Amino acid sequence: MSIDSKQTSIVADMSLAPEGHLKIDWVSAHMPVLNRIREQFERDQPFKGLKVTIALHLEAKTAYLAKVVKAGGAEVTITGSNPLSTQDDVCAALVEDGVSVFAKYNPEPKEYKELMIKALETKPDLIIDDGGDLVTILHSERQDLLSTIRGGAEETTTGIIRLKALEKQDALQFPMVAVNDAYCKHLFDNRYGTGQSVFDGINRTTNLVVAGKTVVVVGYGWCGKGVAMRAKGLGANVIVTEIDAIKAVEAYMDGFAVMSMMDAARAGDIFVTVTGNRDVIRGEHYEVMKNGAILSNAGHFDIEVNKPELAALSSNIRTVRRNIEEYQLKDGRSIYLLAEGRLVNLAAGDGHPAEIMDMTFALQAVALRYVNEQYEAIGRKVANVPYELDEQVARLKLEALGIAIDKLSDEQKAYLDSWTSHE
Ligand SMILES: NC(=O)c1ccc[n+]([C@@H]2O[C@H](COP(=O)([O-])OP(=O)(O)OC[C@H]3O[C@@H](n4cnc5c(N)ncnc54)[C@H](O)[C@@H]3O)[C@@H](O)[C@H]2O)c1
Numbered sequence: 001m002s003i004d005s006k007q008t009s010i011v012a013d014m015s016l017a018p019e020g021h022l023k024i025d026w027v028s029a030h031m032p033v034l035n036r037i038r039e040q041f042e043r044d045q046p047f048k049g050l051k052v053t054i055a056l057h058l059e060a061k062t063a064y065l066a067k068v069v070k071a072g073g074a075e076v077t078i079t080g081s082n083p084l085s086t087q088d089d090v091c092a093a094l095v096e097d098g099v100s101v102f103a104k105y106n107p108e109p110k111e112y113k114e115l116m117i118k119a120l121e122t123k124p125d126l127i128i129d130d131g132g133d134l135v136t137i138l139h140s141e142r143q144d145l146l147s148t149i150r151g152g153a154e155e156t157t158t159g160i161i162r163l164k165a166l167e168k169q170d171a172l173q174f175p176m177v178a179v180n181d182a183y184c185k186h187l188f189d190n191r192y193g194t195g196q197s198v199f200d201g202i203n204r205t206t207n208l209v210v211a212g213k214t215v216v217v218v219g220y221g222w223c224g225k226g227v228a229m230r231a232k233g234l235g236a237n238v239i240v241t242e243i244d245a246i247k248a249v250e251a252y253m254d255g256f257a258v259m260s261m262m263d264a265a266r267a268g269d270i271f272v273t274v275t276g277n278r279d280v281i282r283g284e285h286y287e288v289m290k291n292g293a294i295l296s297n298a299g300h301f302d303i304e305v306n307k308p309e310l311a312a313l314s315s316n317i318r319t320v321r322r323n324i325e326e327y328q329l330k331d332g333r334s335i336y337l338l339a340e341g342r343l344v345n346l347a348a349g350d351g352h353p354a355e356i357m358d359m360t361f362a363l364q365a366v367a368l369r370y371v372n373e374q375y376e377a378i379g380r381k382v383a384n385v386p387y388e389l390d391e392q393v394a395r396l397k398l399e400a401l402g403i404a405i406d407k408l409s410d411e412q413k414a415y416l417d418s419w420t421s422h423e
């Protein structure tokens, strides 16, 4: 581990910086919307004199977001949001770019938390969180760090569920903007981003064929829809499992087989959990799985696939390839778990494509500006990204793609606003 000269960063190895710079340059060339926001920030300096702490999967797209927030005048500190998704070369490059970094790949659980706390000890005015990790620390063991915080923005579905639980108890201490709930986030990031990056992670890790296999998608929310769609495109037979009757009907109408997890467990070759829940694949399911079944998670924590119950059925566990653990069951079968049951697209891949994170992180950037300007008016609440900002991101995306769309005429507007015109 190396500490930079001003002791404002903790990263694994500063000599990796050149590779990190190349990675950041590559993604920033494919993030036109965020580049436009960067120009606005350079001009307006919305964060001048403010400190911002970010906890996100610390790879190249995230690094570019940190640089954009810095370009807006902020002093930026960053930490990871998953022990296996931090890329050490990107961390080193960010330090050279003047961002304080407290992160390294695969730290011990205790150190992972300590790094996160160090990032908060800079006493930020604003935060960007992923899954509510920073918010949880600030509302539990480190309430002493709450006083400087004006507000923040949350990246993902599970984080917003947690924030709403805090808000309901009247315990949330500052406004948080629910970036995941913006259309330009979940419609594209959760669906097309997860759909593509999950198979990027699975395919590069296993080097096995998907066509002809049976892929079981556990949960048919925004992520599940994307994963099922891409599994079908790769030639798999797709089974969906759900606990929500409406989503189950939707999966059926979308052309997928829908069944209980117990039945799916018998049929599946590759399993992907995307529920944000716990124990969705567990002991009773392992009992009936095929020899050689492959398990992966792209939801939230590494508890969607119950690892202790899998270990209890096993006589031996060994790493057979980077990011693949073979659980050798006492009855002679083997079940393979990818990336220790952590997010397969980030722990065993590079995460979502740059063009997808372009929209997500453009929203993060404008949401941070919004909460800084409106934190007093919003109060201690979970706030939506205002529709105009969501639409602005979509318009910038269309502009970058060179796509024009139509405008309503005055007659059309009047017609749509009226309840009497029937012609
Ligand atoms: N890997 C990534 O890059 C990535 C991207 C976006 C979101 N996420 C995370 O993925 C998870 C899902 O996100 P989403 O936006 O799709 O959420 P969502 O709420 O739209 O969907 C979750 C679905 O899981 C279903 N579900 C819950 N428990 C289940 C169970 N036991 N069996 C079967 N289905 C069950 C729910 O009914 C729901 O339809 C969240 O934890 C989110 O934070 C991950």
Ligand SMILES: N[C@@H](CCSC[C@H]1O[C@@H](n2cnc3c(=O)[nH]cnc32)[C@H](O)[C@@H]1O)C(=O)O
Pocket (backbone or CB within 6 Å): 056, 057, 058, 059, 061, 062, 081, 082, 130, 131, 133, 155, 156, 157, 180, 189, 193, 299, 300, 301, 343, 346, 350, 351, 352, 353, 357, 360
């Ligand atoms: N703390 C959790 C976080 C779940 S993250 C889920 C979020 O990751 C985000 N994400 C997906 N790919 C990338 C990426 O490449 N860079 C940064 N964030 C990403 C995505 O927007 C999604 O909402 C954990 O233990 O892993």
